[in-house]
Amino acid sequence: MTRKRSLDSTVTTLLVWVAAASWVGCGGGEAASDEPAGAASADAPPQFETTEVAEGVYQFRWIGHNALFVVTSEEVFAFDPISVEAAATYAEEIRRVAPGAELAAIVYSHRDADHATGAEVLREAFGADVPIYAHENADAPLREAADPNLPPPTSTFAETMTLAGGEIELHYLGRSHSDDMAVAFLPAHGLAFAVDFVSRDRFGYMDLASFHFPDMFGAIEGLLEIPFETIVFGHGPSGDRATIERQLTYYRDLDAGVRGAVEAGLSEDETAATVLLEDYSHWDRYDDWRELNVRGMHRKLSAAGAGEDEEEGEGGEEGEGEHGREGREGGEGSGEHDREGEGREGSGEHDGNGGEHGGEGGHDEGDEGEESGEYLGRAETWDATRRGARLILSYDPGREAFAGTVENTTGETLCAVRVEVHLSSGTELGPTQRADLAPGAAAEVELAVGGEAFERWTAHPEMSPCAT
Missing domain, CATH: 3.60.15.10 (Ribonuclease Z/Hydroxyacylglutathione hydrolase-like)
Structure with a gap:
């Protein structure tokens, strides 16, 4: 042809x-x-x-x-x-x-x-x-x-x-x-x-x-x-x-800046206020995501034990073999998929999303496109539990918003709980403001659609490891 x-x-x-x-x-x-x-x-x-x-x-x-x-x-x-x-x-x-x-x-x-x-x-x-x-x-x-x-x-x-x-x-x-x-x-x-x-x-x-x-x-x-x-x-x-x-x-600078703050004993809030990454102030989403990037890296490094795996943190430059990836491809991303509890991927994460949600260290922190893979019609109600957080949500056409609750069904506090909705049009709504939920506690959820046209939608709660 x-x-x-x-x-x-x-x-x-x-x-x-x-x-x-x-x-x-x-x-x-x-x-x-x-x-x-x-x-x-x-x-x-x-x-x-x-x-x-x-x-x-x-x-x-x-x-x-x-x-x-x-x-x-x-x-x-x-x-x-x-x-x-x-x-x-x-x-x-x-x-x-x-x-x-x-x-x-x-x-x-x-x-x-x-x-x-x-x-x-x-x-x-x-x-x-x-x-x-x-x-x-x-x-x-x-x-x-x-x-x-x-x-x-x-x-x-x-x-x-x-x-x-x-x-x-x-x-x-x-x-x-x-x-x-x-x-x-x-x-x-x-x-x-x-x-x-x-x-x-x-x-x-x-x-x-x-x-x-x-x-x-x-x-x-x-x-x-x-x-x-x-x-x-x-x-x-x-x-x-x-x-x-x-x-x-950029990611190396982010890692280095946050790692130094963690090793100096700075809290997440203190690190977010001091690691400004001003060399990247002209980049897209600096005002929206700079602080979030810093906070996310702080949680990852804190959970992993900052300073304990510095060689790995630099991308495995020493001793990792071809592409700096040997020993990673076979264990981390194959077989088990490293997704247990990721919420979407293994269960249909974004479903389908790919493991990317699961975050690092099995914390499943949620992420871009972290849906569960299950999409509902406009009039259907979402009622599912992910990592102990039960999300009940539906679309209210009168308010042009998704409304419902997210509840902690576990016996331990769930930290930094937030909710996202993904529309079939490709638009992402949220996340909502972070909230710590005590055992049995619930928080109201409302996410405005803003006039976006859609036929189907999916939702998921996210959370982060509690500060120790």
Whole structure:
């Protein structure tokens, strides 16, 4: 088949107007700078757009999430359907860019619901037998979650996999934002696709609850060993090798600054007030997530015993072997998936999310896209218990808000309990303010939707280890 393009320009965009609040709520990045006159302004970015980032390689952005599809001579390979709503438009865009092409495969970057949901929509558009590929750690949690909109993979890989006769490589670099993260590399284009654990000059998601440290250092170092020149991210604008080097430096600086504070005996509050990371004040989400990043790292280092594993904390630079990951890939991210109690992943974490939620050290602190994998209709009520926190929640259309309670069903205090809701549109609501819940205590939950359109939703409580 000869690939046809409807436009000669390198950027083809189909615009649909949405309120700016939807973009901000999803943590969206920058809108394309080369949009035609009269397109969305900074105050009203387009809901989606398709951009050719290399010959035959397209980034599909839906609100604040990015997917990638690759058009070969006769077939298309699609990464991350994002959501049910996004996948419907995604399919239309693939057909527009490559009319008549077969969809050869769907690839999950990881099992988080805000990236992997919607595969069945693509299958309905292109054929029920379209295979789904993912890292092996995604398989069991997705089968357990049994979400028809987030089906388990039909084929998995452990370390590497090649598709399209070697045009596409999939790499597993160890635990990072999840324990099942697949990084795609297109050798002919020098282009990589990496989701959630790296981005361009942006702070890590909130309090880093889903991030596995010190494994993150090894994963980012491993990414730098892949000979890419351009990299597309799951959120925000694309970058280059220097982007990833800056990301690694940031996490090392965060680790060093917080580690010094912990070793000096500073409390979490004191550390949050003193580790300002001013060299990164120009980065995206500095005002929103700088303090949360510091607090999250303080909890992780305190729980692990700051100073006891400094070599590991530096990414295992000494003695870890190839990619700084040997001894990590086999034990931490394979087999047991290191997800017990993670709440979403093993139980359908974001479900599907990928372990990234579980945090470090088995604390399951919750994280970006930490849903359980189970999505409800607008009129249904959520009633589930996670790590002793029973969340009862429903949508009140009159108030345009989710309302309910979260209750401690255990005999011990649950610390820093908060609640998030994830809409099928890709928008994340919350988290609510942190609250310590004594045994038997409950707290009211209310999260405003803000006019966001959605059909389905999922929710989860998060919590952090209590200070000792």
